[in-house]
Structure formats: structure tokens, C-alpha cells
Amino acid sequence: MQKSSAEIVILAMLEARARHGYEIAKLIESRSDARLQYQIASIYPMLYRLERNGLVRGRWVEKAGERRRRFYSLTPAGRKALTAQRSAWREFFATLNHLTSFGG
């Protein structure tokens, strides 16, 4: 069901500020009341792909007394992609609803 939705969700989580992988996964779970759950092990490969495609930028952050964490932030291309994907999903939603009347 949640196939192919990961990208827009991750980008949206990074819209407000930079976050690290584990935080993203927990945030998705809590904000969706656990209705959407991407396995944490799935998040990292997705972030690598997003970074490879230039949509996010990762930076290692090391603080004394803390584990190193990799914080990802949106690139300008990432913000454009987020906007584009929002309208793509909106159109897809409308089309699928037109075909199947799932909206009631």
C-alpha cells in the first residue's frame, strides 16, 4: 500500500529542518499514529538514494558524549522535487478516486 510513497514522506519530514535517519523513521511513525511505518532498515538505503540523486544532503554531526549522527537536509532540487511530488500525488489521488470511487 505504501509503495513508492517513501520519497515524498521523507522529503516532507525534512522540509522544516535537518534530521537524521532514525529520527525520520520515528517521526513518520508518531505523526501518522503508526499507520505508516517504514522499517528503519529501509530508511537508510532510501536516504542514500535521495542523496545520490541530489535531493538531500547528509552531514555527519559529532558531539561530545554522543554517537555520531548523519543529519540530512533538503537541497534546492529536493524542495522542487517535493513540490512536484505533491502535485503528482494530488493528481494521482484524483484519478484513482475517479476510477474507483474509493472516496465514497
Added chain:
Amino acid sequence: MQKSSAEIVILAMLEARARHGYEIAKLIESRSDARLQYQIASIYPMLYRLERNGLVRGRWVEKAGERRRRFYSLTPAGRKALTAQRSAWREFFATLNHLTSFGG
């Protein structure tokens, strides 16, 4: 984008009456103004899977002067599945919209 949507779309196309594979593909394309296009070669394996799972039932129909065609119709289980998938998609879109505000 249209990942995993094929099942509900095909089931919805069969809600009104039985149809054959090629007809389903063309109907999806025309009703969605070509926004959704499942390759015709993708439709057949999906129908086999739906039949294997008991959601549709296929019957060969041969008429004089026509190629044989396999008409698929919804089984009772298929109708139940269609109802269930409608609410699953409704909830999924609500959740995704809550997370990403794609609806504007």
C-alpha cells in the same frame, strides 16, 4: 506512482459487469484520460493472480467469427476485497496527506 494500485482499479472495472483483459486496459486508459496506463502485458499476470486468489473468475467465451476472449467477473470475495481496498486507500491518502500536505 501507480504502484500497487492495479488491484483496486481492476476490481473496480469489473464491478459493473464482466470484461476481458484487453477491454480492462483500454477502459482504464480512457476513463483516466490516459493518466493511468497499465501496459496491456501487465494486465494478464494481474488477472491470473486475482483469479488464483479467488477475487475474480475467468470464463472463455467463443463466438462464431470472433477470437476467443476470456471474460473476468468479480467473485463475492472480490466484492468484499474491493470494499476493503476502498477504505484502505481512503485511509492511506488521509494519512499521507496529513504527513505531506500534498492536498494543498
Added chain:
DNA sequence: GCGCTACATATAGCGCCGCTATATATGGAC
């Protein structure tokens, strides 16, 4: 008769994406 297009079904092989399983390692609670 010949070639073209639309119709109709079928299967092989590929690629992406999210999954499970597993590994490694640290900080805090008890």
C-alpha cells in the same frame, strides 16, 4: 493478394522498492 493497424492473449526477464534478517556499537536505567 499484400501490408498495415487494431484486437487479444501469453510468457520471459528486468528493475525498483520496501521488506526481513543480521551486524555493530553507544548511552542510560535498574
Added chain:
DNA sequence: GTCCATATATAGCGGCGCTATATGTAGCGC
């Protein structure tokens, strides 16, 4: 000192929709 939550990483798997390819018929224009 044991356990859990935190945090990142990789290997391997499976499902689904794709392209490519195959087979064959009906109808049209010339």
C-alpha cells in the same frame, strides 16, 4: 552487568509493474 532505546549499515528476498517478444485474427486500403 544486563537490558533497552538509540543509531547506522548491509545482504538478501519478494512483489509488482515494466519492456520485449511471441502468436494469431479481423478489417481496411490499395
